[in-house]
Amino acid sequence: MATQGLIYPVQKPAQGAAVELQPGVLWIRMPLPFKLDHVNLWALREGRGWAVVDTGVWTEQAMGAWEQLFADALGGLPITRIICTHRHADHAGLAGWLAERFDCELWMPHIEYHAAQTARQQGTSAPDSEVEFYRRAGWNESALSSFRTNYGGISSMIHPLPEQFCRMCDGDVLRIGDDDWEVIVGHGHTAEHACLYCAERQLFISGDQVLPLISSNVSVPPHHPESNPLGDWLTSMVRIRDKVSSEALVLPSHNECFLGLHTRIDDLVGSQQRLLVKLQDELRESRRSVDIFKCLFGRDIGMGDGIVLSLATGESRANLNCLIAMGHAERVVDHAGVEWYCATERRERVCG
Template sequence: MDNAAAKERERIKPPDVLKYPFEPPKADGSHVEIAPGLLWLRMPMPMALDHINVYLLKDGDGWALVDTGLGIPRTFELWEQIFTEKFAGQPLTRVICTHCHYDHAGAAWWLQERFNVPLIMTFGEFMMLRSLMGPPPDPLPQSHRDFYARAGVTDEELDKMVGAMRKDPFMPRHPGNYQRIRGGEVLQIGEREWRVVIGEGHSPEHACLYNEADGILLAGDQVLPRITSNVMVSPVEPEGNPLKFWLDSLQRLHSLPADTLVLPSHQGVFYGLHDRLNQVREHHEQQFELVREYLAEVGKASAAELMVVLFPRLRGPVDRLMALGETIAHLNLLKQAGVLLRQPGAGKIEYFSLA
């Protein structure tokens, strides 16, 4: 799941080195033409990060869509307006979702049913959408409670976080079928070829699309210009190391040309791919250094205590849940790299110290 408010609070200072060649469209069905047969639109989101970028690719007599917006009535109204008024007689041909989070795939089921088109995703993202993109189970499994207890979260705090998640109004309805894409596969969409480039960490098998001829990357949430995507450990995979996979993914994207035009899922279309990848890596290095400095000073700390060090300006229970997951991602990477030690403490709480 994607929490835009948490992303906003992890903001990195907007980098001057990036260049933004286009003014963004309004989130009202308007579009900006990036290149012939490639349109940039925005769908509104009623939250701190108030939009998602979506892209239409000319596909024969119609249009292929990359990402969908939230599964809410306003999104449905806009897609209805776009394909009955703006593109009257030009059908939607297929829906491609970069990953499972509900701003990217929340309206997939509706678009499939309304326009009778295939949904195209990687296996990992479709299965995550089907299995885990929903409210936390009620009652919460004991293994989940144990995970948060080890992190230093009290029962009262956990109930607030989980309760807020259960009230989330944007949990998507699940699509029933899909067509699978794999890393390295080439999709022919109209006159352009798009190579699938897989990213990991933010989600399990995130699909970016790269067009070498025009030097364009449909980046999803793998590369954003001013905010960092959430990379978190959850109780489903408590020993997971998603941050390592995330950093490895950034390195793979670094192999693309520096002058690639990046079409992200949030904020502006930009040039400066390598600069931005370096900034995101430096951001996480700074987070690692904060952990090391704090532990050198206090000796040991729980994940919940270290969360406040890394994310000092959290405002609500969902933010805390996301920030805790990302804190544990940093700790798991450092522990598995031999930088930290983990030891049990009183009341099931686990503590981290320098190795």
């Protein structure tokens, strides 16, 4: 099947099950308790057992699925190491549980490991700085109250991580079984997202950095409000396109494995550049972060949408910060402390 230039050559496994992509490479489809109801995990045969890439969230459902996988797909063989692409709960949530069970090492990028540890320790009381971040974005009191009440819920889906880990850095080569996997770090979705590329097998584990049907969430976090993750993401995507073969089979964290990496990256980058142009036009009149949702996402997002509102606000701020960094927008703060954005008088088009 081909969709928008992409080809999906492998039938997806059932929830909680696995299929073999190549000898010694398994695709596991782990259930999630969210609207996006699955995350893809990968098992790579090495020596006496399996290295696993990403883990799923810490829930009874996911642990039960793993128990079945241990007996069936993994053939009773142990997990030899855990590799986490990044800090989010659907990727690192069960890393600590698996490490304890099999007494094996956890491999993660430095920033991602410590970010996951911080998320676990943040508790359920929303910091004033985070509440103020969303207030400045234009949230009303009802949304802010809901944010305080529900703060930290997803962090409970991360099992305590091991106190020690093995650091992965961009350019490292991991020897897994008989294969070399190069670590290619992407930015934007998180600060130090690790992808893995085996040139000999023509396999690219893209994590959340490159997805076939949806775009990665690229958000400004409340603790780093002046950051430019979208600019980092655009640079990373071009770099990945230049390093990874167009013939590689892409193994993403969501949806299905696909062929057409360069086509997908070109589409994602081009769409984002066009969106920045559209947003620049929208800012001919002053707008808050919450006023540009329809421009960015094609629909309004209500103040009662909870986590969706948080993600949308982070993405809107990422687009606005990117325009500011490019010299195409500026920010002013009103007497109530709310931030407003408008296009600068220079009207150059973002795409050049």
